[in-house]
Each structure stands twice: as C-alpha cells, then as structure tokens.
Amino acid sequence: MNDNLIYVKDFDAPIIDRSEVLRYAGVRESSPEAESLLDECIRRAGDVLTYNSCYRFFDIKINGDEIDLGFATVKSRSLSVMLGGCDRIVLFCATVGHKMDRLIAKYTAISPATAVMLQALGSERVEALCDRLCSEVEDIVRGEGCKCTARLSPGYGDLPLDLQRGVFSALDCTRRIGVVLGDSMFMTPSKSVTAIIGIKNVK
Amino acid sequence: MKITEFIKNNTVVLDGGMGTLLQSAGLSGGELPEMWNISHPEVIRNIHKDYLDAGCNVISTNTFGANIFKFTEVELERVISSAVDNARWAVEHSRGEQGKWIALDIGPSGKMLKPLGDLDFEDAVSVFAKVVKIGARLGVDLIFIETMADSYETKAALLAAKENSSLPVFVSNAYGSDGKLMTGASPAAMVALLEGMGADAIGINCSLGPRALYPVVDEYLKYSSIPVIFKPNAGLPRLINGKTVYDISADSFGVDVAEAVRRGVRAVGGCCGTTPEYISAVAGAVKNIIPVSLVNKKHSLVSSYSHAVEIGDKPVLIGERINPTGKPKFREAVKQGNVDHILREAISQEEHGAHILDVNLGVPGINEDEMLIRAVEAIQQVCDLPLQIDSADPVAMESALRRYNGKAMINSVNGKHESLEAVLPLAKKYGGVIVALTLDEQGIPATAEGRVEIAKRILSCAEKYGINKKDIIIDPLVMAVSADKNAATEVLRAVRIITHELGAHTSLGISNVSFGLPQRELINSTFFASALTLGLSAAIMNPYSDDMMRVYHSHLALSGMDEGFEKYISFATNISEDTMATADIVDLKTAIIKGLKDRSAELTRALLQSTQPMDIVNNEIIPALNTVGDGYENRKIYLPGLLMSAEAAGAAFDVIKSAMPEGESSGRCRIVMATVRGDIHDIGKNIVKMVLENYGFAVIDLGKDVSPEKIADEVVRVDADILGISALMTTTLPAMEETVNLVKRVAPKCKIMVGGAVLTEDYAKQIGADFYGKDAMDAVRFAQKVNNK
DSSP states (O other): OOOOOOEEEEOOOOOOOHHHHHHHTTOSSOOHHHHHHHHHHHHHHHTTOOOEEEEEEEEOEEETTEEEOSSOEEEOHHHHHHTTTEEEEEEEEEEOOHHHHHHHHHHHHHOHHHHHHHHHHHHHHHHHHHHHHHHHHHHHHHTTTEEEEEEEOTTSTTOOTTHHHHHHHHHTHHHHHOOEEOTTSOEESSSEEEEEEEEEEOO | OOHHHHHHHSOEEBOOOSHHHHHHTTOOTTSOGGGHHHHOHHHHHHHHHHHHHTTOSEEEOSOTTOSTTTSOHHHHHHHHHHHHHHHHHHHHHOOOOSOOEEEEEEOOOSSOBTTTSSBOHHHHHHHHHHHHHHHHHTTOSEEEEEEEOOHHHHHHHHHHHHHHOOSOEEEEEOBOTTSSBTTOOOHHHHHHHHHHTTOSEEEEEESSOHHHHHHHHHHHHHHOSSOEEEEEOSSOEEEETTEEEESSOHHHHHHHHHHHHHHTOOEEOOOTTOOHHHHHHHHHHHTTOOOOOOOOOOOEEEEOSSOEEEETTBOEEEEEEEOOTTOHHHHHHHHTTOOHHHHHHHHHHHHTTOSEEEEOOOOTTSOHHHHHHHHHHHHHHHOOSOEEEEOSOHHHHHHHHHHOSSOOEEEEEESSHHHHHHHHHHHHHHOOEEEEESOBTTBOOSSHHHHHHHHHHHHHHHHHTTOOGGGEEEEOOOOOTTTOTTHHHHHHHHHHHIIIIIOOEEEEEGGGGGTTSSSHHHHHHHHHHHHHHTTOOEEEEOTTOHHHHHHHHHHHHHTTOSGGGHHHHHHHHHHHOOOOTTTTOOOHHHHHHTTOHHHHHHHHHHHHTTSOHHHHIIIIIHHHHHHHHHHHHTTSSOHHHHHHHHHHHHHHHHHHHHHSOTTOOOOOOEEEEEEBTTOOOOHHHHHHHHHHHHTTOEEEEOOSSBOHHHHHHHHHHHTOSEEEEEOOSGGGHHHHHHHHHHHHHHOTTSEEEEEOTTOOHHHHHHTTOSEEOSSHHHHHHHHHHHHHO
C-alpha cells in the first residue's frame, strides 16, 4: 500500500513513565522532592499537552548507502543498515503541541526547576507518542504480512539533519499538525519528532 | 459590483480544493504547486473554470505558498502574474451569469513567528506585503488570507494587506479538533483581532469536515458583526478497502454547508478533498436560502493570543502592578532593561485572578518605545492574559499595538483634541478597546454631568473615525476623597449615568479614591463594592489586595454572576487553606537545601528582625548553596534539586534586597549572557543565569537568538567582566565562533565562557573561548575565580 496520502492521527495521552521523566531530568535517584515536583508538572501540563501526528508511506530504493526515500535521496550508513530488506518506509512527524512550549517558557521565567522537569516531561511525552504511533503502523502493516523496523530521526547516526527540509515538505507538517521548521533546522513546537520507520515484507 | 457590496445581501460561493486536484493531475511530492501556473497553465485554468461552471463566485489564485521563502523575487512576480492570468482566463471562458471575482490567495509563510519560532513579526509583514503589492498591481478583486493557524501570523498578513492595498480582505483560519488555532487562539479571540483590524469577512477553513466545525462557526456568528466565511474539508482522508476516500460525499457536504448558511454564514466553499462536484452541491444547496441579516454585535472584546475577555458581561479586573509609580525597584529594573521583574509581576497577577494586565513603563530617561515592545513580547510569551497598553507617548503606543498579538486595551484617550487625533487612528488601524478619560482642555469637570458630556463627545468623535461604541470604555476618573468629600459620590453618579443612560461601559482606577487616608484598603474595597453595584464594567486595581478580591468574589456571588457559587467557593476555600505544612523546618539553611521557596522567604523575614542582612547571606544562604553545589558536583543532588535550592535562595535574596539600602551592590563582577543567533533553546542559559544570580552575580540576560553585534555592543556598554554564551545545535556553532571573535576584538579584557549540549572543551578552545562550562556549577566556579582576581 502506497497511496501517496498524508494521514493525520491524534492520540489519547499514553501512560506516563515516571522513571523515564526523572531520567531525562537528570535525577538518578528519586527523592520525595523530585517526585512532588514531577506531580506538580504532570498536573500543570495535563491540560496543555496534545498528541498529534501525521505520516505517509513511501516506496524506497536502496543502493548501498544511497537511499531513494521517495521524497528525497540521502546517503547514510545508519539508515541503510536499518532499512536492510525493506521496500517501503513510513515517514512521520509527531508533536505534543505549542502550549507545552509556552508552559516551559512561563516556568523558565519563574521557576527553572519546574522548567527542567517540564522539559523532561515533554521529551518523555513525545517519545511515548512516537511509540504509540509506531505500534499503530505496526498494526496496519501486519495485515499485509509486514513488520516494522526501529525508527531513525534526521540528525541521529549519520542521517543528515538537512533531510528535515525534505521531510517537512513531504509531510506538510505545518498545515497538518502545526509543526514548523526553523532556519537552523529546529522544530517548533520543540517537543516534536520526525522519523523514518522501515517496513519489511516477512511473508 | 464590489464583492463587499455583493456579500451584504447575498451568500457568496467560494471555490474548493486545489492541492488534491493538482496531485491527481500528476503534481509530484517535491514539486511546488505554484510553479504549475507557469508549467501547466491549462490544468490550473480548467480547475478554476470547473469551479466557476459549478456556480462559484470567487476563485482563489493558485498562490497559496507563493512567497519569497520559496521563490526568488523574479520567480514570485512570474508565478503570481501567471496565476492571475490563469484565473482571468477562467472567468472569461466560464459559463454561468453569476457575479465572478478573483481573489489573491495567501497562505501561511511556512515559518513560525518569534517568540515560538525564528521569524520576526515585521519580517513576516514584509513577506506578505511583497505578495500583496504584486497582486494589487495585477488588479485582483480581493485578497483572501487563508488556512492561517497562528493568530500572530494572521495579524501580520492582514496588516500587510491593509497597508499595501485598498482591496477587500477576507481572512480565514484553520481550527483544530479542540476548536482552537494551532497556537491556541479561540474563535472569539480571532473575531476580536480581525474585526478590530478591519477585515471585510472572516471565518474558518480546512482541518475538518463541516459538522465538526459547527461549534467554531457558532462562536464566529455569536461575536462577528461582519460576514462569516466557511470553507471546510470534505471530512478526513480514510482508508476503506484499500482505497482512500474523504469520508463526506459531495451531496452531504452541500447539505452540511447549507446548514451553516442557515445559521448565518455568508461565504461558503470547500477546502482539502473538495472538487467542483462538491462546490456544485454547495451552490445548489444554498441557492434558495435567504441570507441571515448582518447585525452589529454588541460584545466588547479584548484578546490575547489565546482567548478573548468580554467587558460588560461580568466586571473585569485589570491588574495595575506593571507600573513604575511609587516602585523604585521596578523603575530601576525598567531602566536596566530587565524584563524578568515584569514577567514575574505578570504571572503573579494572573495567578491572583486578574483578567487583563495594564502595562505602563513610563520611566523618564528610557526609550519607552523599545522597552514597551520588549515587555509586551516577553509577557506574551509567558502569560496569556490580554494586555492594556498604558502609555502617554503615541509612538510607543503605536509600536506596542502593532506588535501585540491580539486586540489590546488602549490606555488611554481623553477629550482633548490632540489626544483624540493621536489615539483614535491607532485604534482604527490596529483594533483595540480604548479607555476614554473624561477630561479635556478645561480639566476634569467637578460634576458627574460634566464628565458625561465629555464622554458623549469622545463617543461621537470615535464614531467619526469608524470606531464603534462597544470599543470605548469610559473612565470618569476617580479623585481623592480626602481632597473633596464629594469626589466619590460624583464619580459613582457618573458610572450610573454612563452605564444606564449612555449605554456605555465604564472603568475606574479604584485606589486613587483613598489617597491621603490611613487604611486605604478599607476605603478602596468599600468604594469598589459601591461602584460594582452601580454597574461598573472594569476596575484597574491591585489583584494582590485580599480586601479587593473579597469584594469582587462576593459581589459576583450576590449578583447572580457566579453560577453554582463555583468561583466564590474556590476563592473562599483558598483563604482558609493552611499553609503551615513546612513549618517544622526552622532554619533557613535547611529550607534552602530542601528547596522550599516560600518557607525560605518566611524564615529570612524572621531572621531580619535580629540579624544583619549581610550576615544572613554569609552565614546561611551561601553555606546552603555551597552544600548544594558540592552535592551536585559529587552527584548526590541532581539538576532539579540544585535549581529548587537556587530558587529558594533567590526567594531569600529577594527579601534581603528589599531590606538593604538602595544602591548597595555586592561589588561582584558583571556578566552578560545570551544564546547565540539562530538558536532558540535557552533553558541551559537560563539555568546558569539563575544559579549565578543566586551566588550574588549581576547578570544581564540578552535572551535567545541574539546577533554577535548585539552581544558585543552590550559587553562594551556595561564593561562586562564575563560573557557567557550558549548554543544547543550544531547548526548554530558558527554563530558562536563569530560572537567570540567579535567580542575578543572589541572587548579583549572580557572573559568568555561557553556552554551547551553540542560544545566540547576542545571546540571551546578552538574558537578562542576562555572557558568551557559543563554545567551551572562550573560556571559559578569560573565566575568566582574571575571575581577573585
């Protein structure tokens, strides 16, 4: 299946992995103070977090480290290893929304400790969202006798960050889910992820 | 006939989707659809023609993404002129006798405006202005700004359209399933903003199918006095039996859109997934519906980037604390260009229940224009309350209104000729609810009747400028009762006459009444209660005053404005809530180590009764911070713990500072900090700054995305001992190097410390920095070393 369509999918809040949030915040050993700060952040972020994503299937061609992704051509060892045996990918963008950035900015002004914990919570939330989206894609392709690889984002491994430009035009992220690419390749909202998942035929 | 005439008595049929049709005609993923105006004119022409043949009145040129971010100036000119030619061809060749107009289509720039993104507001205005100028020169009939998902960008586009053409402007926004714009604005907030700025029709397009958008449509119809546009998607794309379909058929789309017309919508069409078939269904379904008359809605709205506040529904509280009058520390902060102080006041007033914040930075000797813009932008990043711009300087007022994200309150105009001429045109151009003071060249009339006369004059003058009565709030001016025993009764009488006889809204600066008397809160709150009973719509007041808040909440409860006493009960419960949970911690040092902010402030206040301020700093605060700092370096305390302690120490310092004589400085070295150009990740820099401050260093924070020139200028201006710069992204490292080079050249004595996720010690050396700090404590140790030299 490659229908050339951009799918938009919103999710309910995935369950929060508290230890993961604390890890992102740099807390190696939890304390009552850290836990209560985390509780406060979860309470404050509860209303502002959204879980939006958009994704699109592409047929790909792999030639050594050169990969034609269907929306761009890229040279990357990491990606070519991950995509070994795949003839399709899902390209996605996921975000927990602009309001989280506002909330972080607010606490940066009045309480950096809270801001750091909110940052950590935002990172955990967007990763949890990516996990939800991946299992959704896994469900879709299972019906076609396929399975998914892990995910890889531009800027990780040797996958160039520049690929973001192609990703943004291929997914129309800005119109679909409000994610915007800045001149130096940072995304707004900051708690957003773009990534590629390979799809392998196992029939 | 102009479209603005036609829409007064008719339902306008707009066109449908373009992108989906181009894709099925072979447009590939990487191609820019606007290029097809030149490469495939026949395809574009036929799509336009098919829409006109389907019965549509307004076709939008294929210029959604045509802007200088995607095209060179020469290409842009060609793309737009081909697009207009194609539309014109279709108008000439289409069947049908209906009125036909060509709209210059303008979509989002594809970038996010500051402070969320990296595009400056004025740059956004110029990007749109280029497109508008070309379109206007080519003779389009109207400008259609559409699919905007951010209120600030919408404002930039509308401003560009109004400043560079006299064409009618239609503005349409894309709402999410939560009924808000992507960056948070509610429908009421957008109606306030866009109607205030003089759009000719406003509405909703894209994102969802018609039914899912009815709640947004209803909100528009409730508040908008101008025609409402509705251009939804054909539902959502879904996969059914391996085939992709939009989940709403043309016929049911027509029926659903017609329902919106029955509710009062005036311009209808389709967005993604819709085709000429859908538009034909719409045209057929709305043909025989008599349009609902347009009426002037009486809602007085001010708005922020997130929501609107209505004046007149329930009394509104306008927080007065962002004002230098009688606040030497605040004045000093404004002089230093320090916005942190302002931000804390903003957030704190919001938490105390203010609905709108007055922003007054009238400090002699500062560049008020520049400072007001900075403050407004900074407040709007962290606080979503609408703002009341309070300035006597029309230049500063205009700059702030222009940059403000929403429809502001304007404080103020008065009956003087000069004031009316300066302020009213600004309100007309940028929108706004104006506070009108009842004074004129002769001063303030002693009687209520005299003030009402001035109010009438201001209202009629505003009308001449095209400003509606609903956008004027009369302030009949509270005077000190100690100077004139009738002062309070006259102003209260004026409130009653203005409210009930003029039918206008009122606002009062409450605390003036008690000037010169003891126990001012008592007089203020009693006076406030009387004014509320007479129908006062808004009060400029101190939201930290318990007495005032008590009066306010009990008034709402007593006058039936607090459904189920929800607000009152939550307010009353908070009053009695016990805050003694941490009272068992009795020494300041422990309170700081545990990161207890309020308790630290409390204990500091208690200590000040018996101990010298500097002794508290040296014997309690610094040792506590050292314990925490050591713990952090030994990995016994983690970042959030370090910061919580720093915040607690900050709270203690604040108490101490207020006890110390003015101007006494710790004699420590001066530090300038910034996140370099191109980078908007500033949390690391902010952490370092806070920890440095709580070790007693004076830090001037230039913010994020700061150019090398600006950083160097500031280093030279304040003769800084240390510059701290950070970058998070590899793409912004060159900007860091450039900054280091420039500062080394103009201020060779200034030590430069660098930090940030992508930096290493080696890289820091390579670009010529003096020090690489891996974290906040590292920075503190370095600053201490520089300081002790």
